[in-house]
Every structure is written in C-alpha cells, then in structure tokens.
Amino acid sequence: MSIQETQAPVLVVRDLVRRFGDLTAVDGVSFAIARGETFGLLGPNGAGKTTTISMVAGLIPADAGTVTVGGEQMSPRSVAPKRLIGLVPQDLAIYPELTARENLTFFGRLQGIGGAALKSRVEEVLSLIGLGERAKEATKNFSGGMKRRLNIGIGLLHQPELLILDEPTVGVDPQSRNSILESVEALSGEGMAVLYTTHYMEEAERLCDRIAIIDSGTVQAEGTRDELIRLTGGVDHIRLEGSGDTAAAATLLRELPAVQAVDADRHSLVLTVRDAPTAVAGIVNGATNAGMSLADVQISRPDLESVFLHLTGKALRD
Amino acid sequence: MRQLLTMTASDLRQRVRDRSVLIFALVVPLALMYVFNLVFGGMTEIELEPVTVAVAAPAEDELAPVLEDVLTQVDGLDVTLQEVPADQVRSVVDAGEAGVGVVVPEGFGAAVMQGEAVTVQVIEGDGTGLEAGVVISVLDGVLAQLTAATVTATAAAGSGLPPEQLAEIAQASLASGPPLEVTEGQAADEQLGPAAGLVAGQTGLFLLFTVGFGVLGLVTEREQGTLARLHAMPMRPGLIIAAKGLVSFVLGVVATSVLLTVGGLLFGVSFGSPVAVAVLVVCVVAAATSLMFIIARVARTAEQAGIAQSIVALVLGIAGGAFFPITGTGALAQVLDLNPIAAFTRGLGITAGGGGVADLGVPVAIMLGFGVVMVLVSRLVPDRGAAL
Numbered sequence: 001m002s003i004q005e006t007q008a009p010v011l012v013v014r015d016l017v018r019r020f021g022d023l024t025a026v027d028g029v030s031f032a033i034a035r036g037e038t039f040g041l042l043g044p045n046g047a048g049k050t051t052t053i054s055m056v057a058g059l060i061p062a063d064a065g066t067v068t069v070g071g072e073q074m075s076p077r078s079v080a081p082k083r084l085i086g087l088v089p090q091d092l093a094i095y096p097e098l099t100a101r102e103n104l105t106f107f108g109r110l111q112g113i114g115g116a117a118l119k120s121r122v123e124e125v126l127s128l129i130g131l132g133e134r135a136k137e138a139t140k141n142f143s144g145g146m147k148r149r150l151n152i153g154i155g156l157l158h159q160p161e162l163l164i165l166d167e168p169t170v171g172v173d174p175q176s177r178n179s180i181l182e183s184v185e186a187l188s189g190e191g192m193a194v195l196y197t198t199h200y201m202e203e204a205e206r207l208c209d210r211i212a213i214i215d216s217g218t219v220q221a222e223g224t225r226d227e228l229i230r231l232t233g234g235v236d237h238i239r240l241e242g243s244g245d246t247a248a249a250a251t252l253l254r255e256l257p258a259v260q261a262v263d264a265d266r267h268s269l270v271l272t273v274r275d276a277p278t279a280v281a282g283i284v285n286g287a288t289n290a291g292m293s294l295a296d297v298q299i300s301r302p303d304l305e306s307v308f309l310h311l312t313g314k315a316l317r318d
Numbered sequence: 319m320r321q322l323l324t325m326t327a328s329d330l331r332q333r334v335r336d337r338s339v340l341i342f343a344l345v346v347p348l349a350l351m352y353v354f355n356l357v358f359g360g361m362t363e364i365e366l367e368p369v370t371v372a373v374a375a376p377a378e379d380e381l382a383p384v385l386e387d388v389l390t391q392v393d394g395l396d397v398t399l400q401e402v403p404a405d406q407v408r409s410v411v412d413a414g415e416a417g418v419g420v421v422v423p424e425g426f427g428a429a430v431m432q433g434e435a436v437t438v439q440v441i442e443g444d445g446t447g448l449e450a451g452v453v454i455s456v457l458d459g460v461l462a463q464l465t466a467a468t469v470t471a472t473a474a475a476g477s478g479l480p481p482e483q484l485a486e487i488a489q490a491s492l493a494s495g496p497p498l499e500v501t502e503g504q505a506a507d508e509q510l511g512p513a514a515g516l517v518a519g520q521t522g523l524f525l526l527f528t529v530g531f532g533v534l535g536l537v538t539e540r541e542q543g544t545l546a547r548l549h550a551m552p553m554r555p556g557l558i559i560a561a562k563g564l565v566s567f568v569l570g571v572v573a574t575s576v577l578l579t580v581g582g583l584l585f586g587v588s589f590g591s592p593v594a595v596a597v598l599v600v601c602v603v604a605a606a607t608s609l610m611f612i613i614a615r616v617a618r619t620a621e622q623a624g625i626a627q628s629i630v631a632l633v634l635g636i637a638g639g640a641f642f643p644i645t646g647t648g649a650l651a652q653v654l655d656l657n658p659i660a661a662f663t664r665g666l667g668i669t670a671g672g673g674g675v676a677d678l679g680v681p682v683a684i685m686l687g688f689g690v691v692m693v694l695v696s697r698l699v700p701d702r703g704a705a706l
Contacts, residue, residue, distance in 0.1 A: 057550045082552040091543035097332040109324040110551040138335075154547070 008071075009034050010084070010162045010193040011056065016065035018051050025051040027217040028065070033162065038184065038194040040208030042201065042304060048217040049197040050090060053166050056195065057087045070161055083112070086160035088152050090167045090197075096140035100131045100150050103139060104157055111158040121157060128183070129153040145176030152180060162193045169203065181207060201304040213308055220311040225304065232302045232310045235260060236276030240269045240287055242294040249290035256282060276301060321553045325561035330568065333531050343528040343573035344580075347520045351581050354516050354641065368396035369449040372416035374404035381427035381464065385420070385438070388460050395452050411443045418442055418453045430464050434472075510667045514589070515639060517581035518666045521574055522659035523635030525606050528573045530627045532566025533610035537623045562614075563607055570603035578666075590669035597675055598665040601685035605658035608692035615701045639663045658685045 009032040018026040026048045033039040041049045054060045056067050058074045058081065067074040069081035094103050104122045108114075113121060126132045129149040139147060148168065155163060165184065169177045184207055188194050198204055204211050205225055212222040221228055240249075250264040253271060258279035261272040269287065273279045276299045284297060308314075333339040371389055375382035389397050402410050407419035419441035429436040438461060442450045474483070510518055536559070539545035548558050578589060578599070589595050609630060617623035637644055638659025654660055665681035 054546075059546055059549045076549065076555060079552045079554065082550060085550065087547060087550040089543055089546050091546075093543035093547035095328070095332060095544060096542070097335045098328070102328075102331075106324065106328050107547070107551070110321050110548070110553065112552065114320075 010070060011195065012066075012068040013052070013056060014066050014068075016052060016055055016067065017063045018055060018060065019063050025217050026055070026062075029212075029214070029217070029219055030065075031212050031219065031222060033193045033195060035161070035193050036188060036191045037209045038188045038196055038207050040204040040211040041195070041197040041214050042199070042204040042208075042211050042308070043197075043214035044199050047199075047214045049199075049214060050166055051217075052214070053087075053164055053195065053197060057085055057164055058082055083158075084161045086155035086158065086163045088155035088163070088165045088168050090170060092147050092151050094139050094147060094150055094154065097138060099136050099138055100126065100142075100153075101135040103150060104154060107154045108157050113158055121159075125153045125157050128156070130179070144171060145173050145179075148172050148176060148180065152183065156187070160192070162195065163187060164195045166197050167199070168196075169198070169200065201308075205304055211304065213304070213311060215308075215312045221307070228304060228307045229302045232306050234302065235272050235274060236302070237300045238271045238273055238276050238280055238283055239296075239298040239300070240271070240283070240292070240294055241267060241296040241298075242287075242292050243267065244292040245290060246292060249287045249292040252290040253283060253286050256286060259283070321551070322557050322561050322564065325548075325558065326564045326568070329532065329535060329561065329565040333565070333569065339528065339531045339569060339573075342531075343524060343569065344576060347524040347577055348580060348584070351516055351520045351577075352584070354520070355513055355585055366395045366449050366452065368398065369417040369453060370398045370400055370415065371453055372400045372402045372407050372410040372419040373422070374402055374407050374420070375422040376424050376426065379422065379425075379427040381430055382422045385422060385457065385460055388456060389420075389453060392452060392456055395449060397453065407439075408441055411441045414443060416443065418450050420457065430468055434468070436468075510663070510670055511587070513585040514582075514587040514666070514670060515643060515663070516641075517578065517585060517587055518589075518663045519635070519638060519640035519659075521577040521581065522602065522638050522662050523631060523640035524577070525570055525574050525602060526609070526631035526634060526659070527627065529566040529570045529603065529606045529610050530613075530623070531569055532564070533562045533607060533614050534617075534620070534623045534627060535565065536562050536614045537617050538620045541620055559611075563611070566607040566610060567603055570606060571599055574599045574603060588670065589666050590672060591674050594669040594673065594675045594678060595666065597678060597682065598662055598669070598685075601665075601682050601689075602658055602662040605685040605689040605692070608689040608696070611696035612692055612699055615696055615699045634659050656684060656688065658688045661685050661688075 011033040013032065014030050016026055016029040017024065029048070029052055031039065041052065043049055051060075055062045056069075056074065058067075058076050058078050061076055070084045072078065072081040072084075074081045095106070098106065101122055104125055105118060108118045108122060123132070126135050129152065131146060131150060131153070134142070134146065139150060142150070148171075152165070152168060155165070163184075168180055168184075172180065181203065184194060184196065188207070188209075194207075196204070196207055208225075210222065210224055211228060213220045213228065221231055246264050246266060246269055250262045250269055253259055253269065254262050256279070258273045258275065259271050260274065263270045269292075271283060273283070280297065280299060284294065287294060373386060373389075375386065386399055390399060400410070400416055404421050407416075407421050410416050411419040419439075421439040421441075423436060423438070426436055426438070438457070440454055440457060442454065536545065539548065545558070549555060575596075578595065582588060610627070613623055613626045613630065617626055634657050637654055637657050640659070644654060644660075661681040661684040665678050665685075668677050668681070
C-alpha cells in the first residue's frame with residue numbers, strides 16, 4: 001500500500017473479505033486513499049468492485065477485514081463515518097416522482113444540512129451539474145445523462161471527504177460522460193478523495209492517481225499508471241506490413257540495438273522494441289534498405305489493458 | 319427524528335403525486351361499495367305481493383271477527399278479505415281468486431269461551447308462495463293464543479268455577495298475550511346491516527392494499543437503487559424501516575377514516591361513537607401494517623410483493639366479511655376470529671350497536687396481538703432481498 005506520505009489517509013481498507021455462499025466475492029482487498037487523491041478500482045464486470053464499494057460505504061458488512069473512514073470504523077450500523085462519504089451508486093438512485101431540487105433537498109436533509117445552508121448548497125450543486133433550468137421538473141422526465149448527473153450531484157451535496165463513484169459513466173452518452181469525467185477531475189483538484197470504479201481503461205488512465213487492478217475478488221496489482229505498465233516489461237511493439245523480402249528485413253532489424261525480438265511472416269514483421277517512437281525511424285529505414293516495400297506501419301505501446309492481460313491472462317472486457 | 323420525518327414526508331408526497339394510492343385507497347373501494355350495495359342491497363329487501371283471503375265465518379260468532387281483523391293488520395302485507403259461503407271457499411281458492419281460504423266453523427267463539435276443542439280449516443292455494451305462508455303463520459299465532467285461552471278455561475272448569483267466571487277467565491287469557499316472549503337479539507357483527515357491513519368490510523379489505531404503499535416501498539426502493547443510497551446516509555438503518563411503517567400507518571388511518579365517513583354518509587350508516595371507532599381504526603391499521611413487514615422481507619421484487627399483498631388482502635378481506643358475512647364453527651371459527659379485519663368489523667358492530675371503548679376489549683386485543691406477532695415473525699423471516 002502506498003499513499004501520499006504527507007497526508008493521513010481518508011480511507012483505509014485492510015484485508016477485506018466478503019462471501020456470498022460458496023462464492024468469495026472479495027478476498028483480502030487492501031488499499032488506502034489520501035485527501036486529494038483519485039484512486040481507481042479497475043476490473044471487469046464481476047471482479048468484486050461493487051462489493052468492495054458496498055462494504056466501504058457501509059451498505060453490507062464485511063466477513064473479515066476493516067474499513068476506516070476518517071479514522072472511524074465503517075459498518076452498516078455506523079453513523080459518524082457515513083457523514084464523511086458521498087456515494088454515487090452504479091444504478092441510478094434518485095426518486096422519479098420528485099424534482100431535481102426536491103431530490104437534492106431530501107438527501108441534504110438526511111445528511112443533516114438544513115435551512116439556508118441547504119438551500120444555497122442545493123442551488124450550487126444544481127448549477128454544477130447543469131440542471132439549474134430543469135430543477136423544478138420531475139426527474140422521471142429527464143434523459144439518462146441528466147439522471148446520471150443528478151445521481152452524482154446527490155453524492156456531492158454535503159461536500160464529503162471521500163466521494164465513492166461506482167461506474168458512473170455506464171450507459172452514458174459521450175457528451176455527458178466527458179462532463180462527468182471533468183467534474184471528477186475538478187473535485188479531486190479541490191482536495192476531495194475519490195474512489196472510482198470502472199472497467200473502462202481510458203477513464204482509469206485519465207482520472208486516477210493510483211489504480212488497483214482487481215480480478216476475481218483480489219487486487220492483482222496496485223500503483224500509478226507508469227508503475228503498472230512497467231510490470232509488463234515496458235516494451236512497445238511496431239508492426240510493419242508490405243511486400244518484398246521480409247526474412248532479410250527481419251535479419252537486418254534484429255541487429256538494431258532498440259530491437260529485442262522480431263516475428264516475421266510473408267507480408268509483415270512484428271518487432272518488440274524499447275521506446276518505439278524513438279526507434280521507429282531507424283526500423284523503417286532498415287526494412288526499406290533490406291528490400292521491403294512498406295504499405296503500413298503501426299506502433300502499439302502498453303496500456304492498462306496490456307497490464308491486465310499480462311497479470312490475468314485475459315482481456316479487460318471479458 | 320428529523321430524518322424520520324423527512325423520509326415520511328417525502329414518501330407521502332410521492333404517493334400523493336403518483337395518485338395510485340388515491341385510486342386504490344379511496345376511489346376503488348367507494349365505487350365497489352356503491353356497486354355491491356346496489357347488487358346485494360336489493361336482494362335483502364323482499365317485497366310481499368298483495369293477497370286475497372277467502373273467509374267463511376258464522377255471522378253472529380263473537381271471536382270470528384278477531385281472526386278477520388288480525389289478517390287485515392299484518393305489517394308489510396296487503397290482505398283483502400273476500401267473504402264467501404263455507405262450501406265455496408275451496409272452489410274460490412282452486413280458481414285462483416284467493417290465495418288462502420279460511421273456514422271458521424259454527425260455534426267457534428262459544429267453543430273457545432267454554433274451553434272446548436275447535437278446528438279452523440285453512441286452504442292454501444297453488445303458487446301463492448310467501449304471502450300465503452305469512453297469512454297461515456299469522457292465523458297459527460292467533461289460534462295458538464285462542465288455544466291458550468281454551469286451556470285456561472278448561473283448567474278453570476276443572477276447578478269447579480261457575481260458567482260466568484269461566485268466560486271472564488278465558489277472555490282475560492286472550493287479552494293478556496303469551497306468558498313468555500322471545501325477543502330477537504343480534505351478535506355484535508350482526509348489528510351491522512347489509513350496507514354498514516359492506517362499508518366496514520370493503521374498508522378493511524382495501525386497508526390491506528393501502529398500507530402496502532408504505533412498507534412495500536422498501537422493495538421498490540431496493541429495485542430503484544435508492545435504498546442503497548439511504549443506507550449510506552448517516553443514520554441508523556432502523557429509521558428507514560420506521561419511516562416506511564409510519565407512511566403505511568398514516569395512509570391507512572387517513573384512508574380508513576375517509577372510507578368509513580364517506581361510506582357512512584353515502585349509505586346512511588352510523589358506526590356509533592367516533593372515539594371508539596377511532597380506536598378500532600388505529601388498531602386495525604397497526605395490524606395491517608405489521609403484516610406488510612413480513613411481505614417486504616419475503617418478496618425479492620415489487621412484483622412479488624404486489625402478488626403476495628393481493629393474496630393476503632383478498633384472503634383476510636373476504637374472511638373478514640368484505641363481500642358478505644363469513645361464519646364458521648369449531649376450529650375454523652377460532653381461526654376466523656383471529657383475522658384482524660374480522661375483528662375490526664366485529665368491533666364496528668359493537669360501536670354501531672351503541673358500544674363504547676370499554677366494550678372493544680376482544681377485537682382490540684385480537685388486532686394488537688396480531689400486530690405484535692407479525693412484527694416478531696418479520697424479524698425472524700430471512701430478508702430475501704437483503705443482498706444489494
């Protein structure tokens with residue numbers, strides 16, 4: 001576990017275990033999140049992300065392990081630590097018969113806010129999520145994206161120290177999705193700790209300071225993006241397609257210092273290299289000089305998908 | 319407390335907005351009361367057709383006019399007397415000109431006065447039905463009274479009294495009426511007439527639907543995801559359940575009170591002391607609400623909850639007399655007695671008959687006992703929808 005050492009963690013999860021009958025949904029998960037940090041739980045559907053979040057938010061009890069929020073132990077019967085969290089569930093959690101303003105006011109009251117402070121904060125959040133002009137409308141008439149934004153707004157209303165977002169962009173149009181991601185970036189910038197679960201690699205790469213890759217209820221690896229990518233060996237791949245003497249080109253290219261390996265067939269070469277952007281010019285020249293007429297050159301660099309594949313042997317979206 | 323009231327107020331607001339509670343709790347039961355009252359109310363009011371009675375009586379007999387007078391004074395039955403000679407009574411009846419024929423023999427009055435046996439011949443026509451039955455019953459009654467006088471006179475004669483005193487005693491016996499009189503009483507739940515029973519029964523039946531809008535909201539919230547968010551709020555989980563129970567209770571009390579009041583006004587029914595009725599309403603709503611907690615734990619989805627609620631409501635409602643009075647004997651009667659809707663109806667019977675709060679011990683105990691048992695059972699039943 002590595003957290004920013006200058007700050008006490010807002011959330012500490014230790015050896016969390018949760019079983020449903022014979023299935024162990026979460027098996028010894030540990031991590032910590034500091035103030036201002038966005039921490040991602042990246043894994044496919046069924047990996048144990050939502051179960052982990054349910055225990056972190058005090059919705060279900062853990063069979064073993066502890067969750068501490070702001071120094072207070074969390075459980076379904078806890079009250080104090082729940083004041084510190086804002087939960088944005090994966091499923092929309094808003095009342096369709098109530099207006100956007102009434103939804104925010106209702107949950108604000110349950111959070112203990114009242115009077116002018118609540119009224120002012122509701123208007124702030126309505127403006128933040130871009131629903132100020134539709135505030136008086138029953139949410140059953142809202143689009144999916146508007147409902148998603150309100151779903152997030154409710155989680156933010158009481159300005160929690162820890163915001164928990166469970167796959168907030170599932171089923172959202174690209175425009176709303178981008179808006180949500182920008183909001184999360186802004187919140188993190190304001191010092192809020194964010195726990196973000198997703199199975200979208202791009203979201204985790206864009207938002208998260210640190211990422212835990214989770215599969216089958218266990219954390220496979222944890223670290224910054226670069227730290228995780230180094231787990232794959234940090235090599236890139238360059239694919240050359242064309243005609244000519246691919247065997248001669250392969251022999252020549254293997255001699256280049258940046259090239260670690262070459263796989264060849266009649267029409268293409270796949271090279272494993274260090275730092276592909278730097279090496280690609282020399283490789284293209286070498287292939288051409290060896291008599292290959294190139295039709296296409298592709299560079300692929302390792303990403304979190306590669307890391308997941310490397311760690312689990314399966315693709316992230318399986 | 320503030321959170322409890324916030325959740326309760328929000329739930330009530332939503333229930334009123336979606337209008338389903340207004341339809342189920344008020345509109346449908348009132349409409350059904352009206353329809354059932356039209357259908358069943360008419361069946362209980364039997365109208366007797368006019369009937370003609372052919373009478374042959376000796377002209378100078380002292381007591382024969384008594385029989386004739388009695389026949390013309392039957393409540394609810396229009397009797398026309400047709401005086402005919404004794405030998406023509408049967409033919410008149412057979413011809414259908416009269417529904418009943420009565421032949422008073424010569425010396426009828428004197429025989430009664432002297433305590434001697436005497437026979438009055440009654441001929442019933444074909445197809446006269448209930449009206450002839452009523453005429454014959456009335457004649458039976460009068461003749462029984464005359465027979466009593468005869469027996470009295472005979473007994474007096476046996477004791478050696480002079481004839482003039484025998485006549486006085488016989489007349490006194492006639493005038494005094496029967497020595498024993500049977501008065502028809504009513505059980506508590508029978509003190510509600512057909513219309514009142516219908517109002518009470520329908521109110522009880524639809525109460526079981528109305529209270530579902532509160533507690534069974536737990537299942538709906540679980541499905542729409544808001545229950546998870548409520549559990550993440552800084553409050554005890556028990557407050558959420560308490561709020562749902564309070565919503566059920568408020569909706570139940572309001573709907574039951576409105577139905578009894580409006581139903582009473584529409585059908586001209588009075589249920590007696592408002593305070594006693596209020597006690598019954600509070601108890602039956604508490605009992606009905608407690609039952610919903612079991613359904614909320616057993617049902618995984620709102621659809622399952624709705625089906626279970628409908629089954630429970632119909633079984634308890636019908637057994638409680640929502641459509642017609644249900645009675646049983648032995649063990650069945652004891653089971654029926656434990657039905658809170660039946661206890662509610664019985665309680666309304668007591669209040670409608672003039673009873674007060676002090677007279678409601680048994681129905682109140684049944685309803686509150688039912689509520690306590692249901693709450694305890696609901697804590698023991700596994701929560702099938704608990705996995706979020």
